[in-house]
Amino acid sequence: xxxxxxxxxxxAASLLISRxxxxxxxxxxxxxxxxxxCPGDAPCYHQEMIRDAVATSAAPRAIGPYSQAVVVQGARxxxxxxxxxxxxxxxxxxxxxxxxxxxxxxxxxxxxxxxxGGASLDAVVKTTIYLxxxxxxxxxxxxxxxxxxxxxxxxxxxQVAALPKGAQVEIDAVAVAA
Numbered sequence: 542x543x544x545x546x547x548x549x550x551x552x553a554a555s556l557l558i559s560r561x562x563x564x565x566x567x568x569x570x571x572x573x574x575x576x577x578x579c580p581g582d583a584p585c586y587h588q589e590m591i592r593d594a595v596a597t598s599a600a601p602r603a604i605g606p607y608s609q610a611v612v613v614q615g616a617r618x619x620x621x622x623x624x625x626x627x628x629x630x631x632x633x634x635x636x637x638x639x640x641x642x643x644x645x646x647x648x649x650x651x652x653x654x655x656x657x658g659g660a661s662l663d664a665v666v667k668t669t670i671y672l673x674x675x676x677x678x679x680x681x682x683x684x685x686x687x688x689x690x691x692x693x694x695x696x697x698x699x700q701v702a703a704l705p706k707g708a709q710v711e712i713d714a715v716a717v718a719a
Contacts, residue, residue, distance in 0.1 A: 606686035607696035
C-alpha cells in the first residue's frame with residue numbers, strides 16, 4: 542500500500558512499506574497512479590486490474606456458466622451482500638414465481654450495487670447462488686449466463702430452506718475493481 546495508507550506501526554510497518562515499495566518498483570501492480578481523487582478529495586491509488594479465469598483438467602470441468610477460479614492481482618475488492626428479486630422502487634418481490642425473471646431482477650440489483658461501488662458485473666470474480674429448490678438450477682443458469690462473457694466468475698450454488706420474502710433465488714458477489 543502507499544505509505545500514507547499503512548496502518549501498522551513500528552518495525553512491522555517499515556517491513557511492509559519496504560516490501561510494498563519493492564513490489565511496486567518491479568511493476569507487479571500494473572500501472573499505478575495517484576492522478577484520481579476519491580470521495581472527500583482523499584488521494585486514490587488506481588492500478589490496472591489483472592483478472593484471469595482458471596481452467597484445469599486436473600479438477601472437474603465447470604458444469605455451468607462459471608469459472609473454476611479467478612486470479613486477481615492488485616486491485617480494490619467489493620463485497621456485495623446477497624440480493625433477492627425486489628423491485629428497488631417498490632420493495633416488492635418481482636417475477637410472479639418465475640425463477641428466470643427473479644434471477645434477472647437479482648442480477649440487475651447486483652449491477653446497480655456494483656455501479657454504486659464504482660464497478661460493474663465485469664469486475665465480479667466470485668458469486669454464491671442460494672436456491673430454495675435445486676431443480677431450478679438449469680433455469681437460473683440460463684438467466685445468469687446472459688450477464689457474463691467467456692470468462693464468468695467462480696461460483697458456488699447451494700440449496701437453502703427459505704429466503705426472505707419468499708424469493709426463490711438470492712445471489713451475492715465479490716468484485717475486484719481497478
